[in-house]
């Protein structure tokens with residue numbers, strides 16, 4: 399399981415994460431919400447070991463997280479891929495980097511689930527739609543069957559119908575594969591519908607960590623209520639319900 403234990407991250411003189419603690423078990427989904435600049439991307443970076451902890455520790459099964467080869471679904475679907483490589487070649491890289499061959503059955507099953515036509519993988523990122531690139535990003539993350547997947551706004555580039563389809567698909571694949579999922583999102587409707595728990599990050603601290611099914615009815619903090627009410631005002635919660 400993923401354990402983030404009293405982590406502080408400092409950028410220059412400023413702490414961008416302070417005393418952040420959370421855990422995430424296999425098969426579970428934690429949504430991290432919070433306004434711009436709250437530290438959500440920094441949390442992903444520190445989990446992946448891309449920025450150091452000033453204090454505290456991040457582990458997967460009591461070892462450094464990178465040892466479990468976590469996968470990241472990046473926010474910008476097209477720029478997440480090498481522009482001069484076919485999507486298919488980029489997708490295979492995490493498997494080949496481990497000195498393994500791609501399991502053709504697994505690839506076919508994931509492509510079918512993600513509705514990725516074979517010819518899409520022959521194209522470069524600028525030759526597919528943003529939605530196709532986003533689904534290819536999810537394929538690349540899942541192809542090597544990682545135990546931990548970090549999703550940074552995985553639905554942000556998609557229209558509402560494709561968002562719903564892709565959210566359900568991620569949940570279905572998680573049910574089959576049992577990976578732990580940490581999802582950074584601005585979308586409280588998505589978080590409340592698909593996560594087990596919701597962590598509200600505010601100015602680098604966890605303001606509250608609440609089961610998703612009670613967050614909509616009863617956020618634990620005034621700031622949680624502010625976020626919830628803002629999402630209601632924009633219609634985000636009604637959209638998923």
Ligand SMILES: Nc1ncnc2c1ncn2[C@@H]1O[C@H](COP(=O)(O)OP(=O)(O)OP(=O)(O)O)[C@@H](O)[C@H]1O
Pocket residue numbers: 409410414432433434435436437438439440441
């Ligand atoms: N490389 C950096 N150097 C200095 N400060 C940084 C750096 N990256 C991020 N920050 C600062 O850290 C804080 C948290 O940024 P972060 O990108 O984690 O927020 P976020 O919650 O992901 O925001 P958004 O929703 O806008 O993506 C911000 O104040 C930001 O300006």
